[in-house]
Amino acid sequence: MRISAAQRTENENRIRAAMDRLLRGELPPGGKCDIKTLAREAAVDRTAFYGTRPYAHLREEFERRLEALHQAGEIPDPREAQIIRLKTESAKLRGRLTKSERIIDEFTDFRTQALAQLAAQHEEIVRLREIAAGTTRVSHLPSARTTVIGSCS
Template structure:
């Protein structure tokens, strides 16, 4: 693998820092997000340059721009901890998660209300049925009694 010159490395680091500043300000390219992949694409460097490498003997060494990746992640984390959301898609995801949880709570309350109303309806219908049966029984009983006289309508006066 060819090594790059000191000047090329300095230019690449400048490009990475400029891209880092743009991304952290929220200036994201269409379809991109605030991550290392987009940072590499915007800076024009390979993404693998942000990760550690292995020597031939198996030992690890830092990638050429790993320190910049760590700086980017540190700055991004600091922004997130202060409540600033750089990526509009991440903000939308958070907003939608909040909305989903609120809707789940509303749905649970509605389910509870429906269950209460269903129980109330069943109780009311059973009471009405019992009252209807009692009225039918009393009518039948009064029809079988011969010593009862019906009063003409309007004969009851209010006092």
């Protein structure tokens, strides 16, 4: 079905108005900042935005403006902004988790080495005690006496 030039102009005006609202972040409930929502808000068939259809240039303009907003760090769709924020936060947490796991592995290795050293030292002490107990050449020193320093009379 062909539309008149006046209808086409009216449709383009509705599309541009809807485009401006969406890019300002005024999203309808359940809508996103995308072509599907743009078509629904402008009351135009979505297929008219693709290929050689009459409003393909408006789709390209919408996508260009949306990309420019993204590059400027502005995201009109609050859900998309939340997704990006959560992905960034998730990446940071994964990095912290990886670092924590590496530190835990280092401490576990250190603990294992320390326990092995203690066990080896204990075995050496036991061996030396056995050698000392079997040898008569080792003399035991008398226990230390406590001396009181007296006054000179």
